[in-house]
Amino acid sequence: MVSSALEPRAPREDLAVAADRLAASVRGPLFTAASDGYDEERARYQTHRPHRPAVVVGAAEPKDVQLAVEFGAAHGLPVGVQATGHCPALPAGTGVLVSTRRMDEVRVDPVARTARLGAGVAWRQVVEAAAVHGLAPLNGSAPNVGAVGYTLGGGLGLLARKFGYAADHVRRIEAVTADGRLRDVTADGEPDLFWALRGGRDNFGVVTALEVDLVPVERLYGGGLYFDGAAARDILGAYLRWTRxxxxxxxxxxxxxxxxxxxxxxxxxxxxxxVHVRIAFLGDPAAGERLIAPLRALGPRLADSVRELPYTESGTIHNDPVPPAAYVGTNAMLRDLDEETAGTVLALAGPDAPITSVVEVRHLGGALARAPREANCVGNREAGYLLAVLDRVTEDDADAVRAAHGRLMDALSSLTTGRCLNFLYGADATPDEVRLAYTPDDYLRLRRIKAAYDPGNLFRLNHNIPPAPAPR
Incomplete structure (x- = not known):
């Protein structure tokens, strides 16, 4: 059992004095609210209700992460971690934020078909480094998303039905736990921690590097079909039938x-x-043409970019926005989605609803439904679809938008198996919602592992899994 990281290791001292001492010890920069560069360092893709940490450590190496964790523990400050900030949790007005963007090394082993990813690496870097060797990572739709946080949250990517979740393909993890120790975590060494980190995000430590599998993919048949939204109901119904x-x-x-x-x-x-249909097919382009012919036959297209393309251009399939934005969003993992329910979705979030949202339906199944070679805690594998909803907001309308999202989630409750962690944002990432990303048994196991490695919940500026209470 690891001792509580929230017990001060020395008498408390003035935080500013202690921060100056930490700044002299770390190789990367350190920022407080009074520092030049503080706002730039804490900035993230999600700009709505950001963290205002007491201290930001711009980690340049694992030792910096260890020092930041020890500092937080010694001063009773929670510790959070951020690379690109695409999937933030509840905002906090204090704490220590470890910014990992400087830890951006990528090393590819083409023989083993693996890549070692530093904590601050974005997927674009991995895609480009792997492509040199005719390989590809199991990245998501947006090249500018941080690879480590995405993977630790499960990772539902462009090739997911063929290869499964990105978390299923992690071989090794380097992480700093609440006791300040840098651990080498594998299935053979620290198996509980290895299981929990792959799907449990940053609840159990600050990950400094991952070793992940690469797959032999150089090209794919993919792109987008864009239809006028006036035909949304018919196209959504046809799409659902097509996915079967x-x-x-x-x-x-x-x-x-x-x-x-x-x-x-x-x-x-x-x-x-x-209506934007996104296609990623691993197979002969002619077979891909035949497969999507029923979709193309649905009516006139505003645009059609589906073609054979190098994997380095896979980010063009979704064309996700790049500039930072203020948004809120949530999701439901669904056992199934029928046309009647799709009509309800349109009524609550479509063009004639009081709030018109971005709604995405992802087809699941395939390898996503199968257990990986090394078990992890990613849940809801029985789901057939993911439905995610998202809106840009201002401070004035955020609560009304979240209420609208809540009504949509309520309408889907009879079909819902749970939540997908990487699509829970901000105020929606409550412990009760996070719980729904796992099976009940796995959630209890996660809480026990949390109690073993972080009994004081030092790592709580996240999609938090609270530690199980100590036995009486």
Whole structure:
């Protein structure tokens, strides 16, 4: 049992004096609210209700992470970690934030088909480094997302139905636990921690590096089909029927998107409500053409970018926004999704609803439904679809938008198996919602492992799993 990291290791001293001492010890920079660069260092992709930590450590190496964790424990400050900040949890007004963006080394072993990823690496770097060797990682749709946080949350990527969750393909983890120790975590060494980190995000330590599998993929048949949103109900129904016919090599999703009227968008799409079908097929392009022919036959397309493309261009399939934004969102993992329920979704979040949201439906199944070679805690593998909802917000309308999302989640409750951790944002990432990302037995096991490695819940600026209470 690891001793409580929240017990001070020395008499408390003035925080500013202690921060100066920490700044002299770490190789990377240190920031407080009074420092130049503080706002830039704590900035993240999600700009709504950001953290205001007491101290930000711009970690340059694992030793910096250890010192930051020890500092937080000694001063009773919770510790959080951030690379790109795409999936933040509840905001906090204090604590120690470990910024990992400087730890951005990628090393590819083409013989073993693995990559070692530093904690601050974005997927674009991994895709480009692997492509040199004819390989690809199990990345998500957005190249600018941090690879480590994405993977620790499960990782539902472009090739997911063929290869499963990204967390299923982690071989080794280096992490600093609440006692300040840098651990080498594998299935053979520290098996409980290895199981928990792959799906439990940053609840059990600050990960400084991952070793992950790469897959032999150089090209794929993929892109987007864009339809006018006036036909949303018919196209969504047809898409759901189509997903029941496709092989595991086909990973796809459909998004209902109210697009802004911006010059950066192609003229046919500006200011329109569109249906965007995203295609990623691992197979012969001619077979891909035949597979998506029923979708193309649904009606006129505003745009059609589906083609054979190098994997380095896979980020163009979803074309996720790059500039930071203020948004809120949540999701439901669904056993199934029928056309009647799809109509309810449109009524509550579509173009005629009081709040028109971005709604995405991802087709699951295939390898996602199978247990990985080395078990992990990623839950809801029985789900057939993921439905996620997201809106840009201001401080004035955020609560109303979240209430609308709640009504949609309530309407889907009879089909819902749980939540997907990587699509729970901000105020929606409560412990009760986080619990729904796991099976009940796995959640109890996670709490016991949390109690063993972080009994004081030092790592709670996250999608928090509280430690199990100590036995009486």
């Amino acid at each position: 016919t496709v092989p595991e090599e086909m990973t796809s999703s459909l998004a209902l998107v109210p697009l802004p009227d911006l010059p950066s968008l192609p003229p046919p799409l500006r200011g329109r409500y569109v």
